[in-house]
């Protein structure tokens with residue numbers, strides 16, 4: 001039997017504190033690819049779509065791929081942009097007769113009229129297709145998973161790596177479970193448990209720390225014949241929404257009391273180890289001091305500006321770290337990116353080699369990440385901002401920073417761009433003439449994804465908090481919608497959970 005399957009990818013991680021709302025242009029700046037155009041660009045890369053297609057070929061599905069669309073993390077999605085993209089999916093769903101629906105979502109999308117954008121899309125798909133058609137979704141492990149999402153999707157499968165390098169594998173896992181459901185071999189549904197936290201303490205990183213053991217236990221539990229997927233989501237702290245935070249999901253059948261107690265055992269561990277921070281978050285001054293005396297014998301010092309990560313909705317325009325590096329006269333360094341469209345416009349009126357005075361960065365909201373730096377730069381190059389990734393996350397995928405410039409100030413090269421992107425691939429520097437392997441110090445805007453491509457070339461990695469929008473000082477953010485009390489904003493009371501918080505005191509479960 002040939003199954004007809006509707007597939008689509010629609011991804012947005014909404015930082016509700018961002019001043020930039022997310023409209024149609026923001027999606028077009030990242031990618032909006034319909035039908036075969038999406039298959040050509042993403043069908044054989046490390047994407048959820050590629051995993052869907054792998055399974056589709058294996059079982060001879062008739063696939064109708066509607067759209068692949070994503071915007072960079074930013075403020076609430078504008079209703080018109082949501083209607084445009086959701087509408088394209090619903091228009092195809094309306095034609096009907098699909099045996100299954102397979103959607104690649106992020107799972108932290110807030111639309112300006114609705115706190116649960118992913119759930120709203122699923123609600124409309126269900127309204128169109130009915131209760132009987134199996135619906136499978138994939139999620140980023142930084143999803144804030146709502147009850148609505150789990151009640152509307154039968155199958156939910158999240159990434160299992162951070163840095164995320166298993167997009168294709170996740171798509172493949174979800175599609176395989178959908179196949180078994182369409183055949184009638186299984187009858188899955190998904191349960192969810194959470195804890196009152198803004199996010200898992202280390203953002204769900206899987207290269208170190210307690211997540212490694214949690215995932216091993218999850219994979220062991222998946223060997224049970226009634227368990228099809230266990231997903232451990234770190235959550236996304238920059239979404240001010242009622243259902244924020246880490247969740248554990250079980251997609252299964254049969255004994256849901258047992259599945260629930262299993263999910264709770266992992267959630268308890270996330271809660272119990274909430275004080276176990278893996279990173280040391282330096283101030284920009286402390287980071288620059290280390291940079292000034294760093295010996296690059298074994299490769300450059302990578303300095304990650306965690307708080308200004310465009311990959312979590314940071315503006316990417318904080319110049320605080322650049323300013324600190326300049327103040328200490330750090331040599332042979334680079335900083336990428338500073339998002340400043342006005343500066344790029346000014347620079348584009350000059351020639352390579354010209355010297356120009358700039359007020360760079362710090363313009364969107366100086367309360368978060370400081371104001372501009374006043375510098376005199378030498379223009380090294382101008383670009384349309386396109387690059388093709390070659391690392392584990394973006395290999396083969398084409399992205400753009402929009403109009404961009406490289407400038408030199410003292411002995412520091414700076415990549416100035418129009419469209420915010422976090423740095424997670426060496427080609428984001430190399431394509432613009434900056435060779436990170438030859439630098440003594442590489443300062444970049446990213447929380448953790450950079451590690452996939454930059455740790456192999458790094459002599460050492462340090463992380464700083466510039467006080468920008470994704471700062472760990474959560475008390476600076478005007479949360480209104482998250483349930484209270486919530487960790488780490490509140491001391492409690494959390495009577496129903498583990499007792500008195502004491503740093504690093506809790507015994508690990510695994």
Ligand SMILES: [Zn+2]
Pocket residue numbers: 140141142164
């Ligand atoms: Zn993520």
